[in-house]
Amino acid sequence: MSIQSILDWFDNGDHWSGPEGIVHLLWQHVQISVIAVLVATLIALPIGLFFGHHRRGSFVAINLANIGRALPALALLLFAVERFGVADPPAWMQTIGIGSIPTFLVLVALAIPPIVTNTFAGVSGVDPETVDAAKGMGMGGGQVLRRVEMPLASPLIMAGIRTSAVAVVATATLAAIVGWGGLGRYIYDGYRVQDDQRIFAGALLVALLAISVEGVLALVQRFVVPKGLRLAARADDDDAARRPRSANPGLAPGAAIETEPVVPT
Amino acid sequence: MVLGAYNGDTLVDWSWVNDHTGEIRQRIVEHLQLVGWSLLWGLVLALPIALLVHRFHGFRGAALGVTGILYTIPSLAAFALLLPYTGLSQYTAIIPLTTYTLLILLRNILAGLDAVPGDVLEAAEGMGYSGSRRLLAVELPLAVPSIIAGLRIAAVTLIGLVPVAALVGQGGLGTFMLDGFNRDFQTPLTVGTVLVVIMAILADALLLLVQRLVTPWNRRTARA
Secondary structure, eight states: OOHHHHHHHHHOGGGTSSTTSHHHHHHHHHHHHHHHHHHHHHHHHHHHHHHHHTTOOHHHHHHHHHHHHHSOHHHHHHHHHHHHOSOOOOHHHHHTTOOOHHHHHHHHHHHHHHHHHHHHHHHHTSOHHHHHHHHHTTOOHHHHIIIIIHHHHHHHHHHHHHHHHHHHHHHHGGGGGGTOOSTHHHHHHHHHTTOHHHHHHHHHHHHHHHHHHHHHHHHHHHHHSOHHHHHHHHHHHHHHHHOTTOSSOSOSHHHHTSOOOOOOO | OOOSOBTTBOSOOHHHHHHTHHHHHHHHHHHHHHHHHHHHHHHHHHHHHHHHHHHSGGGHHHHHHHHHHHHHSOHHHHHHHHHHHHTTSTHHHHHHHHHHHHHHHHHHHHHHHHTSOHHHHHHHHHTTOOHHHHIIIIIHHHTHHHHHHHHHHHHHHHHHHHHHHGGGTOOSTHHHHHHHHHTTOHHHHHHHHHHHHHHHHHHHHHHHHHHHHHOHHHHHHHHO
16 A cells, blocks of 8 residues: 555545535544543543642542453444434534544543543642641632642642543544444454555545644643743753762652653553 | 433343443443553553663653653543554554553653662662663563552543443444433443443552552561
8 A cells, every 4th residue: 555545545535524524524533532531521621620739539440440440442332322222313413523532421420530640649649748838828728729639639630631532533433333433443354345445545644633633732731820830840851961860760740741641542 | 419310211221231241341441442442552662662762762752752742632532533443453442552652651660760769870880780680670660559559540540431432333332321322321431431430540549559569668668
């Protein structure tokens, strides 16, 4: 298979329009991913904040992540389809981008653990002395959470959302197997009719989409994370470069940004 | 939970399991082969990269950046990109799975090497261990727990990813899942899923055991 044949595939106007076209499938893929990550964040963030703020439930938070890692996304999706069927969702769901209920549910379920775990780790990891200082200044529990713990935890919270978003985009690719759309269609259909160009083009689009999502969210993170933390992170990096033998690495807020991404899917 | 019955089909039809013990064994072996080879290749590649990056700090960002991008590529897409070239050979699965382990292992090896206390390094130098010898004889052994922690994450991750490879004809336990799904027959789907989860738990426990065995000094200090 030559590069030219792939370029030709993309050059063909028929491949861009219509219900099987790139524009439509890409839009489906993006829509369901965005809505799934939003819903997952709305569920996971309060849970992580609550347990992190009260510094309770670390056992559950850690194990949630491990269970998420061990359960194959493919199996979850197949089970969900067997349970909920492939009937079209009601019109209002389709307008907001939920084209397949089982796919949507699995994406939300997969996106929750990394956000809960990271939010918990971020909030509960705030230096107790900092919290005490905030209380000493007269802040109540809610204020401490909003004005001290959440900003300090923001790099980790964002890292969790990034991890989830990438996993969601990847798993949405599998939706084609259960008869729904998204860019996975090209890979799945292409495989069935042995069309190498279509498989390759679809895989390329999915890979580029995942990398773009990661890039865009990295950019968003720059705006969300308070400036002071970013400076601290950079200072820490410089420090690490000068003294690579630092006996106690990874405790600065900057280091927290590089947490373990959970699962490629 | 609602996994019970759908379409009047039971979760596990044990007579199917009895009739398919041979195939179940074969799929488990296929699954383990893909995971095992990918882990091995991952370690073989990640170790020298990590040691180089540890010595020449300038390449650290580049190494983590490149492996990070590879890690972001969804598995089905990665398999599909290789399909036209490697076809039905196991490399279609092993190459992408290996690349996924790189980021995990690289991070853990580097974290392990970074965490070696300065005192230990000075003591080693005082005993005449220089550059590369110190790295291999002192720093690397001390990083073993962190390296094995990386292997545990990588192993569990790969075990959960291999089912996707069944979509491109790579066998393994995912074959049961797809077969059950396509035939509207619950049992193979359940059996495949349960075996994957059990395999992940066992692999994790086994590697933890290996870690205990190869780092006896940790146990001693832990008990003291």
